[in-house]
Amino acid sequence: MSWTEERIATLTKMWEGGNTASQIAEELGGVSRNAVIGKAHRLGLKSRPSPVKANDKKKAKPAAKKPAAKPKAAAKPAPKAAAPKKAAAPSPEPAPAPAAARKPATGPVNQSQPMPDGNKSDLPKIVSVGPGGFLRQGPGDQQPPIPPAPPRRLVPAKPLPEMAEKTSLLDLNDRVCRWPMGHPGEADFHFCGEKVNPGFPYCVEHCGRAYQAQLPRGARRPPPPLPFGGPRVR
DNA sequence: CCCTGATTCGC
């Protein structure tokens, strides 16, 4: 199984929606819980309430966790030359703001064309123009002032034809029903998309499924019909 | 024991 856009979208949504990695893995199928977690971390989304919290005590000494004895791997000849791959700074860092919120946009969106105006810098930098019109690099300049313009023409992506009228994950908003139709990962997986019952995330019909009256004790019935969970609801 | 997510590291 490979991580297609579809599967990544499902993973992202379910992960952010608070589903456990096991649930996500089961829903996606063909992947293990570990695979889901690993992918989630690789995607940059992480840090949901985890049972194993980082010891942010003053002890910055997690130390070697796996010194040796892996069945798969060949034994290392000499572990003494173990160089730390990551420089773990024990001091509180001033928040380098590493990963800004980046969302996978809808397909290959239009990447902006080269801007004609050289904004972004109000510094009265002195540049000189060389023969041919290129800007000469000043003595202090570290990098060329103008990135080369991509000589490619971007063409609009062609979505799947049968998905044209379906409400995809990226079509969700506060006004449309978020009830999943089908199963994530399937080619035709989409969302209900009806106008929501005001105040609820679902349309009137699916509110009826999502919210059921509490029956008196003794006459209890329900395996609750959760989205993502149940056998096919369509 | 079961569950959970985090991390590592060979592939």
Added chain:
DNA sequence: GCGAATCAGG
């Protein structure tokens, strides 16, 4: 990039 193995807390 992927995910099994492993770690570690609940």
